[in-house]
Each structure stands twice: as C-alpha cells, then as structure tokens.
Amino acid sequence: MAFVMTDMDRKTWRVGVAGLGTVGAGLLNFLAERPGFAPAGGRAVVTGVSARSRTRPRPFDISNLPWFDDPVALARSPDVDVFVELIGGSDGPAKAAVEAALSLGKPVVTANKALIAEHGAELAALAEAKGAPLLFEAAVMGGTPAVKMVREALVGDDIQSIAGILNGTCNYILTEMEAGGRSFADVLGEAQRLGYAEADPTMDVGGFDAAHKITILAALAFGCAPNFAAAEIEGIEQVDLLDIRMARDLGYRIKLVASAERSEDGVLVRVHPSLAPLDHPLAQAGGALNALFIEGRRIGRIFVQGPGAGAGPTAAAVAADIADVMTAPQRPVFQAPAGALEPFKAVDPSKMTGRAYLRFLVKDEPGVIAAVSETLAGAGVSIESFLQKPTEGAQGVPIVLTTHAVTESALTAAVERIAGLEAVLDRPRLLRIARI
Ligand SMILES: NC(=O)c1ccc[n+]([C@@H]2O[C@H](COP(=O)([O-])OP(=O)(O)OC[C@H]3O[C@@H](n4cnc5c(N)ncnc54)[C@H](OP(=O)(O)O)[C@@H]3O)[C@@H](O)[C@H]2O)c1
Known part of the structure; x- marks a missing residue:
C-alpha cells in the first residue's frame, strides 16, 4: 500500500522568527513561496515575528503576523513551538531569547555563529537538559552543507584536519585585489558601497567571523567543547598588493584560510592569510565563494564549495533545520552529549611547524642578501625558494622567499632578527603557506 499523507495528518509547527534582516527576510520569502513547508511531514507556519523596528519597510508583508517588540517574549509565546533566532551577536537579545526558548524545552534554530562559537557549550547543556534540539546549519557556510556533514555524515570517521575559506567578504576582497591590481582599502570601500561588506567590517576583515565558524x-x-578564545586570529587588513603579486610569481594565491587540526597534543584553531598553491581547489574558489577541505582517517579528503551567505542560501539552511525539528532528531548538539564533550585542549601554536612566505624591503647594496640568508640560517630557518624583484620608483628592493617547514617560534625569532638588520628598511612580512 502506498504511503499517502493528507493535510489532516500533518502536524502544524508554529514558528516564531526573531530578526527580519537579510536572513529573516530570506526565510519569510521562502515560507511564502512554499506555504506550509512540509518536507518532513509537518507544516511550518509563522505565528510571530520580532525585529527592532515594526515600521521599517520590508520586502514582505508582516501586517498579518503577530508582532513582538521583545524577542524573549516571542520565544516564550504559547503560540510558538519552534524559535528561529536571526538577530545575530554573541550576547544581548539573541542569547537571552535562545535561552528563554530552550528553558521551556522549545527547539531553537539559529544562523548565529558568534553565539554558538562563544556560548555553544553552555547552550548545548541547557538544550540537552530540556530535551530541545538546538540547530545551526546556517551558521557555517550559509547554504553549503557543513555542520550536518561534519556532525552527522562524517561521525563515523576520525577527522584529522579541516581547512577552508569561510568568509565570503574576505574572499571577494582578495579576489578583486588580485584581478584589478587594487589596494585593500580601495576594494573594501567599493564592497561597502555595493553592500557586500558591512559599514563596520571588523568582524569579516579581522578574521573573527571565520574564526567563529572554524x-x-x-x-x-x-x-570537544567550542573554545573561541583559543583561536589564533589574523585578518586580511595587512595583505598588501605586492604580496599578492609576489605570491603569484611563486605559484601561490593568498587566501584567508581558517583551519583546525587535531594532534596528540590537542587542537589548534587558526585563521590566517595563507598561501595556497594556484592549482589547489582552495586557491581556485574565487569571489564570495566559500570552500572547505576535510581530511579524515578513513574517508580521506572531502572538498565542498558553494555560497556562504546571502538571503536565499542561508534561508535554505534554516529551513533544513526546521525540517529536522519536524522529524524530531535526538542527536546531541555537538558530537557528543554536552556533559561528555572533551575539554578543549589547545596546542601551543609556537610549537607548530609549517612552511612560510617572508618578504623584506632591503637597501639596494651588495651583501644584503647574504646577511639575510645568514640570519635565517642562524635561526634554523632554511630557504626553499627565493625571488628578488626591483620595483620601479620604490624605495629599496623587495625580496621574497619561502621556507622549508620550521617551527613557528623559530620563524618569528628569525623575523625579529631580520627586522633588526641595518639594511632592512621595513617590517618584514610573514605569511603562512597553507597546510592543505
Ligand atoms: N547575512 C547572511 O548572509 C548570513 C549568513 C549566515 C549567517 N548569518 C547570521 O544570521 C544572523 C542574522 O544576520 P542578518 O545578515 O540577517 O542580519 P541583519 O540583516 O542585520 O538583521 C538583523 C535583524 O535583527 C533585528 N534585531 C536587531 N536587534 C534586535 C532586537 N534587540 N530585538 C529584535 N530584533 C532585533 C533587526 O531588526 P530591524 O530590521 O528592525 O533593524 C534585523 O531585522 C546573524 O547571526 C548572522 O551572523 C547571516
């Protein structure tokens, strides 16, 4: 007998949506296009909304929807079964409303990476104590599957490392700098005018958004428990067009790479502008794309690429989580129940080894290159490749080299010694070569 579901069989899930900005608008438009969205047998119906301003013009009609000035009141409303938080921010109203919903045992869906990265462990404990799902697929890579892939599809593997491009704004800026031969400030200004970058771009260009996601x-x-405070974070503000060109001459492209590695010593989470070989898929993910490499002991390497932001893709990820709520998944919020998560054991980054790119601006005089080479050798850093390119009209000569694998502590010591050489005119520039 065929399985046929009628409208009568469908449970109605009353959804409260807090935050009607880019993602909230995407979700309401999605639910308008697919009324009673019912992939999992239930029906999702919006029964309340909240935002800062009730009167702000919006790209959809909210006049028929119950309005809540306070998202906490929306979360507590007896007419809301599922609370969707799309406000943003690690604390403040987003956190208060999520806590209010979970405390009442209501499922929560959020796109808020800052909230989960900074308070994920305590929220997971609350959610699991109350038996309420807490889902956040949209928080990482927008509509491109990442969270469920790692938490669910890959739970049978032992993941060793993850490396990816997790911030579309930075990727767009770096791509445009290279394509148009333009400075960071120039491209950032244009991105802000076009609405691709926030008025305050710090979260994106400072690497914090990518750090939340990784x-x-x-x-x-x-x-392990999420530990944002342990992440090493460097943004793209200091990436110079000269480095983009020099890296290219050496066969690399500069990307903001967010990575997490597990070793016997613990876990290292980092965000750095890093060099990726030109033919590597991470180097080829241009524009606002996001991309992710995962290396597992059994499955080997996995690569996914797709949009990491935007109303449509992000709303699709939020809707997928609402569908999961309807099927009542009983998984822990992270990989293991909150009480059984391993404490985050941070690795001392100075002990990590890796290859690096170094650029120095030196006086155009004999003996300088020998002095730099000797200083590096004295610090235990061996040179892999070397490039010297006189730049017309520039003060001094930029020299660029890549190193063999070396510890971070030896590398930074070498940079300090070189910075002290009389013939070196500028602060040396250090970029890591991505371990991908
Ligand atoms: N944008 C993306 O592509 C994207 C992708 C992935 C994840 N996310 C995450 O999704 C979340 C929302 O991002 P977004 O881009 O949609 O943000 P947004 O466009 O700035 O919208 C934020 C919404 O929150 C509302 N809001 C702010 N303070 C509030 C308060 N105290 N009470 C009630 N509502 C309040 C705002 O109200 P008003 O409209 O009245 O000002 C606005 O509707 C963030 O956590 C973000 O990191 C975004």
Whole structure:
C-alpha cells in the first residue's frame, strides 16, 4: 500500500522568527513561496515575528503576523513551538531569547555563529537538559552543507584536519585585489558601497567571523567543547598588493584560510592569510565563494564549495533545520552529549611547524642578501625558494622567499632578527603557506 499523507495528518509547527534582516527576510520569502513547508511531514507556519523596528519597510508583508517588540517574549509565546533566532551577536537579545526558548524545552534554530562559537557549550547543556534540539546549519557556510556533514555524515570517521575559506567578504576582497591590481582599502570601500561588506567590517576583515565558524567546525569534528578564545586570529587588513603579486610569481594565491587540526597534543584553531598553491581547489574558489577541505582517517579528503551567505542560501539552511525539528532528531548538539564533550585542549601554536612566505624591503647594496640568508640560517630557518624583484620608483628592493617547514617560534625569532638588520628598511612580512 502506498504511503499517502493528507493535510489532516500533518502536524502544524508554529514558528516564531526573531530578526527580519537579510536572513529573516530570506526565510519569510521562502515560507511564502512554499506555504506550509512540509518536507518532513509537518507544516511550518509563522505565528510571530520580532525585529527592532515594526515600521521599517520590508520586502514582505508582516501586517498579518503577530508582532513582538521583545524577542524573549516571542520565544516564550504559547503560540510558538519552534524559535528561529536571526538577530545575530554573541550576547544581548539573541542569547537571552535562545535561552528563554530552550528553558521551556522549545527547539531553537539559529544562523548565529558568534553565539554558538562563544556560548555553544553552555547552550548545548541547557538544550540537552530540556530535551530541545538546538540547530545551526546556517551558521557555517550559509547554504553549503557543513555542520550536518561534519556532525552527522562524517561521525563515523576520525577527522584529522579541516581547512577552508569561510568568509565570503574576505574572499571577494582578495579576489578583486588580485584581478584589478587594487589596494585593500580601495576594494573594501567599493564592497561597502555595493553592500557586500558591512559599514563596520571588523568582524569579516579581522578574521573573527571565520574564526567563529572554524571554532564550531572544530568542536563538531573533534568532539570537544567550542573554545573561541583559543583561536589564533589574523585578518586580511595587512595583505598588501605586492604580496599578492609576489605570491603569484611563486605559484601561490593568498587566501584567508581558517583551519583546525587535531594532534596528540590537542587542537589548534587558526585563521590566517595563507598561501595556497594556484592549482589547489582552495586557491581556485574565487569571489564570495566559500570552500572547505576535510581530511579524515578513513574517508580521506572531502572538498565542498558553494555560497556562504546571502538571503536565499542561508534561508535554505534554516529551513533544513526546521525540517529536522519536524522529524524530531535526538542527536546531541555537538558530537557528543554536552556533559561528555572533551575539554578543549589547545596546542601551543609556537610549537607548530609549517612552511612560510617572508618578504623584506632591503637597501639596494651588495651583501644584503647574504646577511639575510645568514640570519635565517642562524635561526634554523632554511630557504626553499627565493625571488628578488626591483620595483620601479620604490624605495629599496623587495625580496621574497619561502621556507622549508620550521617551527613557528623559530620563524618569528628569525623575523625579529631580520627586522633588526641595518639594511632592512621595513617590517618584514610573514605569511603562512597553507597546510592543505
Ligand atoms: N547575512 C547572511 O548572509 C548570513 C549568513 C549566515 C549567517 N548569518 C547570521 O544570521 C544572523 C542574522 O544576520 P542578518 O545578515 O540577517 O542580519 P541583519 O540583516 O542585520 O538583521 C538583523 C535583524 O535583527 C533585528 N534585531 C536587531 N536587534 C534586535 C532586537 N534587540 N530585538 C529584535 N530584533 C532585533 C533587526 O531588526 P530591524 O530590521 O528592525 O533593524 C534585523 O531585522 C546573524 O547571526 C548572522 O551572523 C547571516
């Protein structure tokens, strides 16, 4: 007998949506296009909304929807079964409303990476104590599957490392700098005018947004509590067009790479502008794309690429989580129940080894290159390749080299010694070569 479901069989899930900005608008438009969205047998119906301003013009009609000035009141409303938090921010109203919903045992769906990266462990404990799902697929890579892939599809593997491009704004800026030969400030200004970058771009260009996302993936992959405070973070503000050109001449492209690695010593979570070989898929993910490499002991290497932001893709990820709520999944929030998560054991980054790119601006005089080479050798850093390119009209000569694998502590010591040489005119530039 065929399985036929009628409208009468469908449970109605009353959804409260807090936050009607880019993602909230995407979700309401999605639910308008697919009324009673019912992939999992239930029906999702919006029964309340909240935002800062009730009167702000919006790309959809909210006049028929119950309005809540306070998202906490929406979360507590007896007419809301599922609370969707799309406000943003690690604390404040987003956290208060999520806590209010979970405390009442209501399922929560959020796109808020800052909240999960910074308070994920305590929220997971609350959610599991109340038997309520807490889902956040949209928080990492927008509509491109990452969270469920790591938490669910790859739970049978032992993930060793994850490396990816997790911030579309930075990827767009770096791509445009290279394509148009333009400075960071120039491209950022244009991105802000076009609405691709926030008025305050710090979260994106400072690497914090990517760090929130890789913190979440590290927790899901390695079975530890998320620990944003342990992440090493460097943004793209200091990436110079000269480095982009020099790296290219050496066969690399500069990307903001977020990575998490597990070793016997613990877990290292980092975000750095890093060099990726030109033919590597991470180097080829241009524009606002996001891309992710996962290396597992059994499955080997996996690569996914797709949009990491935007109303449509992000709303699709939120809707997928609402569908999961309807099927009542009983998984822990992270890889293991909150009480059984391993404490995050941070690796001392100074002990990590890796290859690096170094650029120095030196006086155009004999003996300088020998002095630099000797200084590096004295610090235990061996040179892999070397490039010297006189730049017309520039003060001094830029020299660029890549190193063989070396510890971070030896590398930074070498950079300090070189910075002290009389013939070196500028602060040396250090970029890591991605371990991918
Ligand atoms: N944008 C993306 O592509 C994307 C992708 C992945 C994840 N996310 C995450 O999704 C979340 C939302 O991002 P977004 O881009 O949609 O943000 P957004 O466009 O700035 O919208 C934020 C919404 O929150 C509302 N809001 C702010 N303070 C509030 C308060 N105290 N009470 C009630 N509502 C309040 C705002 O109200 P008003 O409209 O009245 O000002 C606005 O509707 C963030 O956590 C973000 O990191 C975004």
